Amino acid sequence: MMTLTIDGKTVSAPSGQSVLEAARVHGIEIPALCHHGDLTPVGSCRLCVVEVERDHQLAVACALGARAGMVVRTGTPRIVQARRAVLEMLLLRYDDTAQPERDSEFMRWVREYGASRSEAPSIARRFAVDADPHPFIRVDLNKCILCTRCVRACAEVQGRFVWGVAGRGEDSHIVAGLDTTMLEARCESCGACSAVCPSGALTDRNSLRESMGAPEHNVTTVCPYCGVGCGFDLNVREGKVVRVSSNAQAPVNGMHLCVKGRYGYGFLHDGARLQQPRVRRYLLEGRTRGPGEARDEWITVGWDDALEVVARRFAAIRAESGGDAFGILTSAKCTNEENYLLQKFARQVLGTHNVDHCARLCHASTVAGLSMAYGSGAMSNTLRDVAEEAAAVFLIGSNPTEQHPVFGTMLRQAVRKRRMPLVVADPRAIGLTEFAALHLRHWPGTDVALLNGLMHIILAKGWHDAQFIAQRTEGFAAWQHSLGAYTPARVSAITRVSEAELTRAASLLAHAKPMAVVWAMGITQHTSGVLNVLALANLQMLLGNVGMRGGGVNPLRGQNNVQGACDMGALSNQFPGYQGVGDAAVREKFAVAWALRNGQYPPFGNAPGLTVTEMISAAGQRALRALYIVGENPAATDPDLNHVRRSLQSAELVVLQEIFPSDTAEFADVLLPGAAWAEKSGTFTNTERRVQQVRQAIDPPGHARPDWDIVCGLAQRMLALQGSTPAGPQAGWDYASPDDILIEVGMLCPPYAGITPARLSRGETLHWPVPDTSHPGTPILHTECFSRGKGKFHLSEYLPPQELPDADYPLLLTTGRVLAHWHAGEMTRRVPGLLELYRQPLVEISPEDAARLHVAHKQPVRLASRRGEMQALAQVTDRVPPGVVFGNFHFPGEANVNNLTHSALDPLAKIPEFKVCAVRLVNSGTRTGKP
Incomplete structure (x- = not known):
């Protein structure tokens, strides 16, 4: 550190910091237009000029390095005159007559320095206003002052290079691509360019259309979409969110956001929001619905009536059939x-371990496999650690630029800026293959063979970390023997990856240390999902890449709080904190904590309950008599949807707590309107185990209530009907706020023991485990030893998928998500701009298959499996190899690819095999009966 003087104030600055940044850190504002803290300084606008004593000249502060002993002045008359001159020159090319600008950075400095135009703009109105059709970003280049912030943001933040400068001199202007539209220039709609634009040349359409003036206040919160956990500010006016703005202090993403995070909030104010409870007429009349009886009309009721109906039906079912009904x-x-609270309600009030959530459909195999190998089923490192410290990344079964976009951009920039080698293993040519040192295009469902083949080569070449293996692992000898069968020739035959590519990949991964492995549902959603994860755990132990910065095992969670839901015990086999239901001491701990005053302990047993897919089938057979579904949409997201619909239709009682009337609402008997994420407070835990506060910004619509409040009301009624009262504070349901609940979580969930509302409110960054309130958190797991002691090598033999193509169904279907949508699309399809970016389902098919089947690009087609059909448009693309088609589940009804997917389960994790099944594709007008 060094010291210098700015405007008479002694300040400190690290070596290499500019005078501009040193001044800002100490609260001294120096105006700038081309400069932005997240971007490379260029010093082109010259608005930030300052005087340096003894130099007797003006210097550009953003490009002037701080030096020990410098004396700097920032507001002398000479400086003020120079800045006014700069602003007046910029005004000569600036024209805001089409939409007057008052709140931009540029106009702020124009007003502050009294700059004015002595003549009309010299190049005014030469650009068409709003000529670019981008659904979220409005372009008016008449306001452009050529600061090039947008150019640098797209290059340095997003790594997309959409914007550039064309022309020379007075004719210089910003262009997208080769003077085309933003989307044609492959814009990913992240909004970074509009976020940094200081003049209003690029602005968010949403804020222009929806805001009725400046926001009244901002609320800092966390994104409701993927598991990356980006932070941002909700801009609120008159009780509505009118804009999302970047927050430089967001610990995961800083100023960076994706299209859904920045623009996907419009669903909050959609007119279809559920606002009052609804109950089927037969329930209000005290009748039950018979197995073949149709559901009758909805009756809108108040909360007291709705909760009373549910509580009485639940109490009756529990008295007649027990908690496991x-x-x-x-x-x-x-x-x-x-x-x-939901898992507590299931176990304490109802007395069942039949509690689960969508992790069963995405990362159950990750939790099972990593727990077996390492003792912990979570991501071992942080996102930034991987992006900034890894010497190489092995990306397999994940498409992060579309599914986890901010992290995908981090990886893209790591390749571009650090020349980090990226090895991508994916049947599809995902976006990151453009940046990959090597793309292993293996056949879907052959991951174990591929991984074992790579490790066979590593061992044969002596590239493994023998010291790490000897000191920190067990089971190596038996496992090593099993790899003998995975010769390059055999693996190449299974995976369709050449022996040369296998050897090159093995060498790249083995000679880069630390190397990080990153995966998602392309690895987990298989009948061999646990075996896939065990193979990845074996790879990282073989190379000694665990417990260090830039290495580790890094499964990317798909939903915003899927990690937290697992942590909280929303699993059929585990209490909060991954404490097994089969452990007698654990059961005793929770029985005592949740004991009831009538002398009864909660009646939960020692065997795991049913999982998601098992519950749906059991409800269809009426082995389960009631389903309580909160914020899930199994009628759109589960495999083999025709079976799911039949099961839900046959179910005796379905209580659905949701923000919209989703696909599942058709089969519900009670609808309870919940609050969306922006309408309540609490915490989310992102994919890297970071616990972050979610803050309420607006009120729920109508009579909707936060989910925690609804569950409390239901639990209190149930206990009253059962004649039970809580014996202690941890057994009760009288919570004043989510803070009270988090305090209780810390008492019973060891990884969260040191996470308190007070620490989070102070802005502390806490990655669990946090064993006590003085602990700083654990960004990297397994540093000294594995959670289980020594890491264990497990045999992981290749098993083919349950269903492969044949003569009747000759194509192999794999599934995934697209950038513009998320999950079942209930939120994103209600945002017009997102729907404009991706209007209807597309099925990717190779040019070779399209020619053979006489299918044209964007032609309507019908895709069929042994379980059902879907309708879509054909997207003829070389992203998929011949023999493979790809679809998504973001659209409802016949447009959902889950009409086709297979419900075969991994035998241990019980995760369905979404990623591989046999299908055939025909023209939409053709029936799909067997040929």
């Missing part, structure tokens, strides 16, 4: 506090 589906969209 219930199935509870919690939600990865809900807060930690809400998930904790």
Whole structure:
């Protein structure tokens, strides 16, 4: 550190810091237009000029390095005159007559320095206003002052290079691509360019259309979409969110956001929001619905009536059939506090372990496999650690630029800026293959063979870390023997990856240390999902890449709080904190904590309950008599949807707590309107185990209530009907706020023991485990030893998928998500701009298959499996190899790819095989009966 003087104030600055940044850190404002703290300084606008004593000249502060002993002045008459001259020159090319600008950075400095135009703009109105059709960003280049912030933001933040400068001199202007539209220039709609634009040349359409003036206040919160956990500010006016703005202090993402995070909030104010409870007429009349009886009309009721109906039906079912007659589906969209209460309600009030959530459909195999190998089923490192410290990344079964966009951009920039080698293993040519050192295009469902083949080569070449293996692992010898069968020739035959590519990949991964492995549902959603994860755990132990910065095992969670829902015990086999239901001491701990005053302990047993898919089937057979579903949409997201619909239709009682009338609402008997994420407070835990506060910004619509409040009301009524009262504070349901719930979580969930509302409110960054309130958190797991002691090598033999193509169904279907949408699309399809970016389902098909089947690009087609059909448009693309088609589940009804997917389960994790099934594709007008 060094000291210098700015405007008479002694300040300190680290070596390499500019005078501009040193001044800002100490609260001294120096105006700038081309400069932005997240971007490379260029010093082109010259608005930030300052005087340096003894130099007798003006210097550009953003490009002037701080030096020990410098004396700097920032507001002398000479400086003020120079800045006014700069602003007046810029005004000569600036024209805001089409939409007057008052709130931009540029106009602020124009007013502050009294700059004015002595003549009309010299190049005014030469650009068409709003000529670019981008659904979220309005372009008016008449306001452009050529600061090039947008150019640098797109290059340095997003790594997309959409914007550039064309022309020379007075004719210089900003262009997208080769003077085309933003979307044609492959814009990913992240909004970074509009976020940094100081003049209003690029602005968010949403804020222009929806805001009725400047926001009244901002509320800092966390994104409701993927598991990256980006932070941002909700701009609120008159009780509505009118804009999302970047928050430089956001610990995961800083100023960076994706299209859904920045623009996907419009669903909050959609007119279809559920606002009052609804109950089927037969329930209000005290009748039950017979197995073949149709559901009758909805009756809108008040909360007291709705909760009383549900409580009495639940109490009757429990008295007649016991607690295991219930199935509870919690939600990865809900807060930690809400998930904790839902599993507590299932176990304490109902007396069942039949509680689960969508992690069963995405990362159950990750939790099972990593727990077996390492003792912990979570991501071992942080996102920034991987992006900034890894010497190489092995990306397999994940498409982060579309599914986890901010992290995908981090990886893209790591390749571009650090020349980090990226090895991508994916049947599809995902976006990151453009940046990959090597793309292993293996056949879907052959991951174990591929991984074992790579490790066979590593061992044969002696590239493994023998010291790490000897000191920190067990089971190596038996496992090593099993790899003998995975010769390059055999693996190449299975995976369709050449022996040369296998050897090159093995060498790249083995000679880069630390190397990080990153995966998602392309690895987990298989009948061999646990085996896939065990193979990845084996790889990282073989190379000694665990417990260090830039390495580790890094599964990317799909939903905003799927990690937290798992942590809170929303699983059929585990209490909060991954404490197994089969452990007698653990059961005693929770029985005592949740004891009731009538002398009864909660009647939960020692065997795991049913999982998501098992509950749906059991409800259809009426082995389960009631389903309580909170924030989940199994009628759109589960595999083999025709079976799911039949099961839900046959179910005796379905209580659905939601923000919209989703696909599942058709099969519900009670609808309870919940609050969306911006309408309540609590915490989310992102994919890297970071616990962050979610803050309420607006009120729920109508009579909707936060999910935690609804569950409390239901639990209190149930206990009263059962004649039970809580014996102690942890057994009760009288919470004043989510903070009270989080405090209880800390008492019973060891990884969260040191996480308190007070620490989070102070802005502390806490990655669990946090064993006590003085602990700083654990960004990297397994540093000294594995959670289980020594890491264990497990045999992981290749098993083919349950269903492969044949003569009747000759194509192999794999599934995934697209950038513009998320999950079942209930939120994103209600945002017009997102729907404009991706209007209807597309099925990717290779040019070779399209020619063979006489299918044209964007032609309507019908895709069929042994379980059902879907309708879509054909997207003819070389992203998929011949023999493979790709679809998504973001659209309802016949447009959902889950009409086709297979419900075969991994035998241990019980996760369905979404990623591989046999299908055939025909023209839409053709029936799909067997040929």
